[in-house]
Amino acid sequence: MRLTVREAAFRIFQHFGVDRLFGNPGSTELPMLKAMPERFDYVLGLNEAVVVGMADGFARASGKPALVNLHSAAGTGHSLGNLFTAFRNNAPLVVTAGQQARSILPYDPFLFAERATEFPRPYVKFSIEPARAEDVPAALIRAFQTALTPPMGPVFISIPVDDWDRECTMPGLPDLSLRTLPDPRGIDRLAELLDGASAPALVLGTGVANCGGWDAAIALAEQSGASVWCAPYAAREVFPEDHPQFAGFLPAWRDQLRDLLNPHDAILVAGAPVFTWHVEGSGPHWPEHAQLLALSEDPQHLAAMPGGGGVLGDVAAGLAALAERVKPRSFAGKRHRLADPQAAMTDSFVLSRIHALRPQDAVVVEEAPTARTPVHDNLPITREGGFFTCASGGLGYSLPAAVGVAQAAGDKVLAILGDGAAMYTIQGLYSANRLGANVSFLILNNAAYAALQGFAGEFGMNAVPGTDLGGLDFVKLAEAQGIPARRVDSPGAIDAALSWSFGESGPTLVDLRIA
CATH class of the missing domain: 3.40.50.970 (Thiamin diphosphate (ThDP)-binding fold, Pyr/PP domains)
Known part of the structure; x- marks a missing residue:
């Protein structure tokens, strides 16, 4: 034809x-x-x-x-x-x-x-x-x-x-199956690792979500009795963070990661590299007494491993097969605890109020590097498809990404953004308005590139040039693009502004002035 x-x-x-x-x-x-x-x-x-x-x-x-x-x-x-x-x-x-x-x-x-x-x-x-x-x-x-x-x-x-x-x-239109299942002998090897351990750990990364492995990860954790850690800089949800076996988030610092994994004698890393580091480190990449194996659909995750062993293939299928293969064991580890911040204009308290007031099944899209730890401590992700962030470490992704997520998801989207990150692609608000995107843009506005200021100590610096962002008015920036917005300066005004934003069906913005 x-x-x-x-x-x-x-x-x-x-x-x-x-x-x-x-x-x-x-x-x-x-x-x-x-x-x-x-x-x-x-x-x-x-x-x-x-x-x-x-x-x-x-x-x-x-x-x-x-x-x-x-x-x-x-x-x-x-x-x-x-x-x-x-x-x-x-x-x-x-x-x-x-x-x-x-x-x-x-x-x-x-x-x-x-x-x-x-x-x-x-x-x-x-x-x-x-x-x-x-x-x-x-x-x-x-x-x-x-x-x-x-x-x-x-x-x-x-x-x-x-x-x-x-x-x-017109060429022929193929209909291919592109899923590659792990080698059954490799699954046996992973099962032997977990069965032979006294204190096993699962370290789950973005690949779990990419493969649709949420339910399989839960099944494996509950069957094996393993503690579940989130891999450094995971860019998706990997496990319900209110689950009693969820242990917390691993940092991208080698010594700190070793300390957190020290209680475990067997570590299975699924859907993540081993490991993503942010700064130089020394010594082993995981505790020397622990055995480590990996499961990933990405061959580069396995090729770049500094030791250990691994299995290549679909992560969800591998986790599901393991859940049927491993021996049952009771959980005996420690669970991650949420913080209880005092009422103040801090990122921790604001995030705790977002958690308390957010609509059921809301999707979080985050790009607030300064607040990454407070997000972990105050805003648990509890649903599949409930979290997206930037895996590259760049800025300017999550504001427009929230608009794209809103087109695909039927639920309210909460875009939790730093002021510096938001300014990279602030004109994305125009698209949000044009599309009627169901997004609450929540700006954690500390008037600075505060993440860079906090990181300066790694290089022995007391001050960092070019990090002062005072004078930005996000209410005016939003209204200029057709989006209603409110500014919050005090703890007592947080709940009313969030409730207003969460109750709207179209895009809104809240400028939260963090001390």
């Missing part, structure tokens, strides 16, 4: 369950947008970082691939920070970028990308500019399949502007 590249492309998008396009339109993308099918939405972001952040949040919350359309070099450049985050988040994004017409590429035209496929590397799994217009549909199919193959991640296709109206032949 002969049809245009554009017609073939939209058939491919439909085949992979895509019903919307996240973008910020530019001249080289216009032919793609011509005659878009009915019931195919265009999700507008006012900056490409916002576009990719929204698409990432949607993909991770929906479990489906998200389609992104960027301009050539400049637009792709604007997106790269959040494209890097999408790569670290294992978000299945198919990114198309406009390229100038093939006939003028030899003449260095305006708004072209000279080495388009190299620009987003190494933070995409696959990058191509098809040699011919008629090769674009096959490249799109390969891109979707690569994005969805575990470990999932973004892919990139540069498409010249004049390709969309060219004729092509």
